[in-house]
Structure formats: structure tokens, C-alpha cells
Amino acid sequence: MSDFRCIAPDVKLGQNVRLAQFVNLYGCTIGDDTKLGTFVEIQKHASVGSRCKISSHTFICEGVTIEDNVFVGHGVVFINDSYPRATTDGQLQTEADWKVEKTIVKQGASIGSGATILSKVTIGENAIVGAGSVVTKDVPPNTIVAGNPARVLRVLTSDGSGQLTATAQREAPEDAKSKGSR
Ligand SMILES: CC(C)(COP(=O)(O)OP(=O)(O)OC[C@H]1O[C@@H](n2cnc3c(N)ncnc32)[C@H](O)[C@@H]1OP(=O)(O)O)[C@@H](O)C(=O)NCCC(=O)NCCS
Numbered sequence: 001m002s003d004f005r006c007i008a009p010d011v012k013l014g015q016n017v018r019l020a021q022f023v024n025l026y027g028c029t030i031g032d033d034t035k036l037g038t039f040v041e042i043q044k045h046a047s048v049g050s051r052c053k054i055s056s057h058t059f060i061c062e063g064v065t066i067e068d069n070v071f072v073g074h075g076v077v078f079i080n081d082s083y084p085r086a087t088t089d090g091q092l093q094t095e096a097d098w099k100v101e102k103t104i105v106k107q108g109a110s111i112g113s114g115a116t117i118l119s120k121v122t123i124g125e126n127a128i129v130g131a132g133s134v135v136t137k138d139v140p141p142n143t144i145v146a147g148n149p150a151r152v153l154r155v156l157t158s159d160g161s162g163q164l165t166a167t168a169q170r171e172a173p174e175d176a177k178s179k180g181s182r
Contacts, residue, residue: 014050028060031068045100055113063100063119070105073113073131078103080119106141115150126156126164 006024007013014032019025023036027044030036034048037056042048046060049068056074060066063080080100088097101119105111109123112131123129123139130146130153139145142156142164156164 010044020056037074049107063102064105065102066105067107067109069108071110072105073111073115075114076111077116078119079117082119109139112146128156 004021005019006026007019008026010027011025012029014030014034016033017030018035020036020038020040022038024041026042028042029047030042031048031050031052033050034052034054036042036054037058039057040054040060042060043062045062046064046066048054048060048066049070051068052066052070052072054060054072055076058072058074058076059078060072061078061080064078066072080103081098082101084098085093087093103117103119103121105117105123106125106127108126109128111117111123111129112133114132115129115135116133117123117129117135121135121138123135124141124143126142127139128144129135129139129150130144132148133146133150134148135145136149139150140152143152144154144156144166145152154166156166159165
């Protein structure tokens with residue numbers, strides 16, 4: 001079978017990275033043992049850590065840093081320009097005309113399919129973003145958020161064995177606010 005992967009020479013691939021067909025990678029870094037699904041595009045100056053799973057049809061743009069052990073569902077879109085324009089003074093914009101806005105996904109986090117992650121946010125360690133959510137603000141670590149805009153549904157706690165479990169009751173929005181979350 002022909003190889004339909006586009007991997008630019010400047011891509012830094014770790015050990016044992018598994019790439020599906022039709023991935024498009026340029027100028028990015030991918031850590032050890034990470035798996036990328038089909039039609040995943042990762043732009044220059046983006047990085048994905050080790051042991052991550054990036055599901056098919058996801059777009060990871062310049063300015064995005066994904067730490068280790070992160071799950072990204074299908075068709076997740078990251079954003080790096082809050083006020084995009086095609087042109088400046090009637091000419092197509094170049095890189096000189098806008099500034100990349102950064103996003104960080106901390107280790108162990110999971111992002112559900114179809115989520116859109118706006119720029120300038122941090123998704124905290126082990127957080128879970130619900131499918132189809134639009135993340136507009138930082139997601140606190142160890143929480144489940146969902147919706148548009150994404151809001152905290154639950155806080156995850158350790159059961160002592162290293163596993164995180166959802167608290168039985170959802171956190172009331174006011175409680176979440178008082179802890180600095182949303
Ligand atoms: C968010 C999620 C983790 C569930 O978290 P949870 O804390 O167990 O939430 P619950 O199922 O108890 O639902 C709580 C409320 O949130 C709502 N909700 C659940 N998931 C939601 C989502 N993705 N977007 C918006 N609302 C959501 C529920 O309808 C419910 O609302 P209600 O109280 O008005 O009835 C799960 O629904 C989800 O989206 N997982 C991602 C799955 C995914 O994309 N996997 C990718 C690989 S297939």
C-alpha cells in the first residue's frame with residue numbers, strides 16, 4: 001500500500017510513534033509512544049508529549065503544547081488567533097500581521113470529540129472536556145467540564161489508589177466559582 005503520510009523533514013518524532021495514513025505534520029514535535037489517527041494535522045511550533053492518543057480529524061495549530069499522557073478525541077479544533085482576518089490593507093496577511101496565541105493542555109487531560117479549544121487557555125492536569133464543548137477559559141485540574149461555554153460539571157478526587165473518580169454529586173456552579181473555577 002502506498003504511504004500517504006506527509007511528514008516534513010523538520011518534524012521531530014520520538015521513539016515508537018504510530019502514525020495513521022493521511023497525517024500532515026510540519027515543524028512540530030511528537031513524543032515517544034504517541035499515536036496519531038488519520039487526517040490529523042499538526043502545525044509548526046506545536047508539540048505533543050509522550051504516550052498521547054490524538055484521534056482522527058483533529059487539528060493542532062501553532063502555539064499549542066500538549067503534555068504527556070493526554071487523550072484528544074476525534075475532530076478537536078484548537079484556535080490560535082482570536083480576531084482572524086484574511087487581509088491587511090487589501091493584501092493577504094502574512095505571519096508578520098498577527099501574533100500566535102498559546103494554549104497548554106497539561107498532562108493526563110482528556111478532550112472529548114468535537115470540542116473547540118479557544119486560544120490563551122490552560123486545560124489543567126487530568127481534566128476532562130466533554131464532547132462538543134467550547135472551552136473559552138482555563139479548565140481547573142481534576143475537573144470535568146462541558147458545554148458551550150464549557151463549565152465545571154464535577155470535581156475528580158483520588159480514591160487513594162492513584163485512580164481519579166468523579167465525586168458523587170456535581171459541584172454547584174457557585175461552589176466551583178468560590179474555588180476559582182467556573
Ligand atoms: C462530560 C462527560 C465526561 C460526562 O461527564 P459527567 O460528569 O459524568 O456528566 P453526566 O453524564 O453526569 O451529565 C451531567 C450533565 O451534563 C450534561 N452533559 C454531559 N456531557 C455533556 C457534553 N459533552 N456537553 C454538554 N453537556 C453535557 C448532561 O446532559 C447532564 O445535564 P443535566 O444535568 O442537565 O441532565 C461525557 O458526557 C463526555 O462528553 N465525554 C467525552 C466522550 C468523548 O468525546 N470521547 C471521545 C472518544 S469516543
